[in-house]
Amino acid sequence: VSGGIDSTVLLYLLKKITAEFKLTTLAVHINYNLRGDESKENEKFVKNLCYRWGIPLIVHNVSITDESNIENAARKIRYGIFRDLLRKYNFNKIVVGHNMNDQAETFLMHLFRGSGFTGLKGMLPKGRDIIRPLLAFKRDEIAAFAKKNNIQFSNDSSNDDLGYDRNKIRHRILPMIQEQFNPTVINKIYDSSHIFQKTDMFLQAHSKDIFQDVVRQNDDEYVVLLDKLKQSEVLYFYVFRRIFGLLTGSESDFYSAHLSEIYELLRRPGGKFIHLPHNVFVVKSANMLIFKMSPPDYAASDYSREIKRYARQILFDDYYITQSEIKVMPIHGFNFHENDTCYIDFDKVTFPLKARYRKPGDSFFPLGMQNPKKLKKFFIDEKVPRLERKKKIIIEDQNRIIWVAGMRIHEYVKVTSRTSHVLRIKIMKKLEGYRRARRF
Incomplete structure (x- = not known):
């Protein structure tokens, strides 16, 4: 109410x-x-x-x-x-x-x-x-x-x-x-919606049979067999939309434009993957289309967002990345162990920053360690599951990785007693939960 x-x-x-x-x-x-x-x-x-x-x-x-x-x-x-x-x-x-x-x-x-x-x-x-x-x-x-x-x-x-x-x-x-x-357009649209409801029911029913025939589930991925793609594009809208819903929990953000992107991926000789809303990737591989919630290994170097000096907030996939400058630094007043936030020495980074996923060969100097370490080895030592590694967001400046989000900053950019002002970077997933209810 x-x-x-x-x-x-x-x-x-x-x-x-x-x-x-x-x-x-x-x-x-x-x-x-x-x-x-x-x-x-x-x-x-x-x-x-x-x-x-x-x-x-x-x-x-x-x-x-x-x-x-x-x-x-x-x-x-x-x-x-x-x-x-x-x-x-x-x-x-x-x-x-x-x-x-x-x-x-x-x-x-x-x-x-x-x-x-x-x-x-x-x-x-x-x-x-x-x-x-x-x-x-x-x-x-x-x-x-x-x-x-x-x-x-x-x-x-x-x-x-x-x-x-x-x-x-x-x-x-x-x-x-x-x-x-047309002064009666509201009534006309209402009547038309009934026709579309029946049409949608018909197409939903037919697409279920096609889904069973052409889609295979492989762990957290859905594989579409391209050699079986013989039906109308209209029906495949429903097949792809259903896969999107199974991965994200809702079909509502899959539109006809995304179907066009998928077919363009199939037609484009050099195309390898596309990136749909809610971090869904569609990868073309031989005679298959693979729908997954993590980027392919080669996608890491292809997807990034620049964070300029005065940008307060950017959107990176399904995350907001915010930054703010703190000019007075009472070190004791900060929680340096927040998974979604890092505090680094502002004067030790070079803008613009960049948000991206991991790339082969990545290495950095983790806070508290004496030597640099390959990111792959760092993830193994920290017992990060293999599927989670591809989803880790990397923040880098013009010289180095400065933060592996949710895990560790670079030793060089840590806040010390000599730090005059601090850069705070926070990563927040869209649509975080709501506050506790009150009953009356």
């Missing part, structure tokens, strides 16, 4: 039918803390509403670390919380308040991203663990119902922020289409 009109009307309807259908309802409010005092007031509104209506409420206060796509990050956190509570309290369904306008907006967002039939089908009225009772109603119909029944709700100012893609579609693109092309 966000406190907005859709979720408040939905909660009102559930309250009305609870006794008749013997339902047990639990409301969940998630405060993303993105709007300061307004977020607090919104949370307070939902608490008071649930108290008046006699509905138990759980509130989660969370922080979004992935600021590159706040909408997507919030959605992943939100549904993660919902499903955790579903299992914990043994509920049957998650009930959400999406309406017909939301469906039209989602359709256009997926169309612009090239997500294929799977995206164009939009949101389902009923899924595995989710139901959307308001999906067949437009936003103005819900507003009229709220007014007729004197249902109070809270307005979220972020819904008017054109910095969000959905709001651009809601406030600019859809009104323009309604005015200049």
Whole structure:
């Protein structure tokens, strides 16, 4: 329950039918803390509403670390919380308040991203663990119902922020289409989504047979046998998308553009691999395509990101790398044993820095040792599993490796009593967890 009109009307309807259908309802409010005092007031509104209506409420206060796509990050956190509570309290369904306008907006967002039939089908009225009772109603119909029944709700100012893609579609693109092309476009998109849902079901069913025929699992890799690639590219979109989902836990970020990249890899004589979202690599090898979560050995030298002197943050695969300069150095005030952070003598590094994966022949002078060591030998001595070695991020300056992330810095760049200012580098995985929930 966000406190907005859709979720408040939905909660009102559930309250009305609870006794008749013997339902047990639990409301969940998630405060993303993105709007300061307004977020607090919104949370307070939902608490008071649930108290008046006699509905138990759980509130989660969370922080979004992935600021590159706040909408997507919030959605992943939100549904993660919902499903955790579903299992914990043994509920049957998650009930959400999406309406017909939301469906039209989602359709256009997926169309612009090239997500294929799977995206164009939009949101389902009923899924595995989710139901959307308001999906067949437009936003103005819900507003009229709220007014007729004197249902109070809270307005979220972020819904008017054109910095969000959905709001651009809601406030600019859809009104323009309604005015200049078709005033019933929302209904038309809703009807079309049903056709795409049936098409998607048909293609999903056929692609399962192809998957069994052409895909082999080898430990943490999925191998596609190229000599069996005889079907339509449309069906292989589903095969590759399924592999992507098995590796990452979600198929949602695999789009038609990625299918084009894979086929371009197959056509390109010199192509060896491509890099997909969430650190998925597709490697061409003889008569196979290999999908894996770590780069091939030769990919290490091909993928890197430069870190300039004044860059506060860069994105490297699924990680944010941040750097900051600390000019006053109370050595006793720092925890030098944080796995995700290193502190080094600022004056001993030469910019720009570079983030990359390991390369054959890498060596460095690990902190506390008397002699340099090959990185391979260092990993063996530190008992780093073979599959994990390829995933280790290396930070280097113009002269040397200065940090093997999560493990050791170079002896030369360590902080000493003579250090005048410090460079702090932190590596943080996108979409880190949310803070502990509070129950009311």
